Amino acid sequence: MGGDKRGHGGGGGGKSKRGKYMDNRGKSGAAIPHNTRGFFLSCENGKEAKTAHQMIGALKELHEELCPSKTKEEESKEEVADIQASLASEIAELKEDKGKALFSKLEHQSGKGLCFIKMAWSEEGPTPSELALKLMEDIKSKRERKSRFCMRFVPVEHTCYASKEEISKAADDLVAKHFASGEGVTPLKFSVMFEVRASGPFERMEVIDMVAKKVPAPHTVDLTNPDRTIMVSCVKSVCLLSVITRYNELCKYNCNTLAMTDEEREAMIKASHNQCKNKPAPKIEEAKENSTAVECPAAPDPAPVSETSGVNPVPDEETFIKKDEKA
Numbered sequence: 001m002g003g004d005k006r007g008h009g010g011g012g013g014g015k016s017k018r019g020k021y022m023d024n025r026g027k028s029g030a031a032i033p034h035n036t037r038g039f040f041l042s043c044e045n046g047k048e049a050k051t052a053h054q055m056i057g058a059l060k061e062l063h064e065e066l067c068p069s070k071t072k073e074e075e076s077k078e079e080v081a082d083i084q085a086s087l088a089s090e091i092a093e094l095k096e097d098k099g100k101a102l103f104s105k106l107e108h109q110s111g112k113g114l115c116f117i118k119m120a121w122s123e124e125g126p127t128p129s130e131l132a133l134k135l136m137e138d139i140k141s142k143r144e145r146k147s148r149f150c151m152r153f154v155p156v157e158h159t160c161y162a163s164k165e166e167i168s169k170a171a172d173d174l175v176a177k178h179f180a181s182g183e184g185v186t187p188l189k190f191s192v193m194f195e196v197r198a199s200g201p202f203e204r205m206e207v208i209d210m211v212a213k214k215v216p217a218p219h220t221v222d223l224t225n226p227d228r229t230i231m232v233s234c235v236k237s238v239c240l241l242s243v244i245t246r247y248n249e250l251c252k253y254n255c256n257t258l259a260m261t262d263e264e265r266e267a268m269i270k271a272s273h274n275q276c277k278n279k280p281a282p283k284i285e286e287a288k289e290n291s292t293a294v295e296c297p298a299a300p301d302p303a304p305v306s307e308t309s310g311v312n313p314v315p316d317e318e319t320f321i322k323k324d325e326k327a
Helices: 048-068 072-077 083-095 128-142 163-179 204-212 262-278 284-291 317-326
Strands: 038-044 103-106 112-120 150-156 157-162 189-197 228-235 239-243
Touching: 038 048, 038 128, 048 103, 048 112, 048 150, 103 163, 128 150, 128 239, 150 239, 157 163, 163 204, 163 228, 163 239, 189 204, 204 228
Parallel strands: 189 228
Antiparallel strands: 038 112, 038 150, 103 112, 157 239, 228 239
């Protein structure tokens, strides 16, 4: 009658250890949905929510600057006589459905230090690539970051399933939108960037060649200083695609590097080169010590050498020493 004292699930104490190793707090478990546009950010681990909140504020300011709202201009000119009516309108705005917001943080499980800001679809107004370009130019000119935790800020124009077939279809639409063909077209220099994060096996050059061949003449490939960079990034089961302007020139859209002065940036690059150059190569004695640091199970004694035993095992160092002594 003592009953089973074990917790649910068969483990001692009944508490699940899954939360100890999985960062699932406040996340729905879903990946980035397909047919979505927005911005893919990398930031400090544990600062995803704060980074997204700060960058959404910066995006709203830029969007209002590039596409000012007529309704807000008209409301600012009108005098609100009834205080109750003004309060009611403010409360209604606060209760606005989050799905109708222009920018919103998307809950997903792409990995720690990564977050996605969704941008609602609209035929009018700037695209994610145009907003990201404006943001990078603003950071570089003012030498100030919009968030102290944000590192890379990459625009995303389309998402699809991470397979070669779906990537090919999405790349067709993206190339047709950004690279015109025919007579009188200004040629652009372009490159293709391919990144993989916890996704299926892909042949890197196969994907790059597949996308690059879709770009028509007179546009040419330039890996050093391209005008446009076609970004193909596979994150788990989702592929993020975009065409980014001046990607190499604007420090690969790294907010921290862009906020530096030219002298600080050159000093950082020089320091990193010197660190790699002056890094001493490991000595043979140190390599032997490191190799014996981990205990391994003892290997079985080698089989005796015989005339009928196919390929003989390689004798160890001790065997050579004994032979030399006998000689």
